[in-house]
Amino acid sequence: MSNPYAEIFRVPGTKGFSSAGFIARLPLPMSTIGIVAMLSQTHGEYWLAGAVSATFALANAFIAPQVSRWVDRKGQAAVLAPTVSIAFLGLIGLAAAAWAESPNWVLFVFALIAGVMPSIGSMVRARWTEIYRGEPQLHAAFAFESVLDELVYMAGPVFGIGLSVALFPEAGVLAAASFLAVGSTLFMIQKSTEPKLGAQTLNRSGSVMRYPAMWFVVFVFIGIGMIFGTVEVAVIAFAEALGNKAAATYVLSLYAAGSCAVGLLFGAMSFKRSLASRLLIASVVALITTLPLPFVGNLWVLTLMVFISGSIASPTFITGMSLIERIVPSAQLTEGITYAMTGVLIGFAAGSSVSGWMIDAYGASNGFWGAVFGGLVAVAAMVAGYRRLFALTQTPAPTDAMLPAAS
Structure with missing residues (x-):
């Protein structure tokens, strides 16, 4: 019996975009828990830490689908470059504000900016679908990515908390920003597997x-x-x-x-x-x-x-x-x-x-x-x-x- 996971990676470029996507997905769960770990140490107030983390999570929940809608209209690379840059600056700004003990409102502003972080997992699955649409390999590809999602959502919080406790309070958030920049860049430069824009794409509004x-x-x-x-x-x-x-x-x-x-x-x-x-x-x-x-x-x-x-x-x-x-x-x-x-x-x-x-x-x-x-x-x-x-x-x-x- 053939290995379905070996089969899905026989297409050139699949290993590259899946690996890069894994790295670029870590920042989301790292950030939510990393913000709590950071602010609970720098400000000593759990209500503030939870509120800022929730602001980031809810902002991303509402913004990410709109970013993905933009991706479907303009293409992955065209949208990732500006949105990743904004989210990266938001995370760096949030860490700097925590370190400098800035007013609380500054923390909330940078959390909102960081919420622009795009949904890399969705873009990874879109690439798999482009390659294996209507074929049985797509089931195995989705299974593999779901397993990686599990690892991301379990490993991300561990990294976010562990780095902040072991090194310094802002370490988890800064590491999330680094993973976002590196992973997204590696993902963007792989043009061969990026889904092509259809003729109807530019006209969609719903x-x-x-x-x-x-x-x-x-x-x-x-x-x-x-x-x-x-x-x-x-x-x-x-x-x-x-x-x-x-x-x-x-x-x-x-x-x-x-x-x-x-x-x-x-x-x-x-x-x-x-x-x-x-x-x-x-x-x-x-x-x-x-x-x-x-x-x-x-x-x-x-x-x-x-x-x-x-x-x-x-x-x-x-x-x-x-x-x-x-x-x-x-x-x-x-x-x-x-x-x-x-x-x-x-x-x-x-x-x-x-x-x-x-x-x-x-x-x-x-x-x-x-x-x-x-x-x-x-x-x-x-x-x-x-x-x-x-x-x-x-x-x-x-x-x-x-x-x-x-x-």
Whole structure:
């Protein structure tokens, strides 16, 4: 049996843009947690650290889809150069303002500027789609990138916190700026795999969110993002409550390991069920795996349950991304994928916030109820949108000649 992952990298340039994309994706999760680590040390106020980090995350959630829409109209390299430069200066300015103990409003301004950071993961997937549109290799390519996303969202916070604590408070944010500049530059210079602009691209004005089906998929991603955010916060609190905070690192590592392992296996498989059916099943399983978490009493059981819960993340991502390819025309694929990734970011922020509040009010174990709620959001979205999504999988994928429909 041939290795599907070896096959996808046989096309020249694929190793290069995927590797560069991995580096360029690290800054987003590094920045969100790095801002908290930096400001909690320089200013000693967690409310400020959390508020500035949330400002960056929410700004990116609203700006990144518009940047991706611009990418679909003008091309990746043309848009990456200015937006990466702006985001880079925003991160550098934020670190400098923290070091200089500037007024709080200055921190918020630079956080907003840094929020211009583009969605590199969406552009990487757009390149894979350009190469393997309509071919089985695209499933494996999406699986591989979903695994890399897991590594990014787990390794990024570790780098962001670790550098700030081990070196100096601003180190995590400065490292994020460096990864953004280097990774994006390496990504931009690889012209051979950049998606070509279609004849209809320049005339497009409607957002992909005019497709009702997109809302259901985005809410599934919001629910999964809530599970991510909840687990990251609640695991740390749970381990600390048991007097072994350092163990949280190993538990969260296994959470990522579970998702990566199943993601690689899932990407190598072929399925007869429709994409809509697969996403519904994945959402239900995601909910079921969160149900035991609030009742866990020790770290060993928590580690096992977190590993099982993490194993469903990648299949959900892979299937959801494949559905988006069926929902939107190819000329708007980057924008569509970015909205999905934005959903994860919004869900992550909501999950971590709700979990933190629950932990402070009711104890560490109860923080995991945020993950259960996230699972309910994902399932509710799929139940509500199943008919529409199933119908889409029974028809040909939209072409560049199709304009967004309002219904």
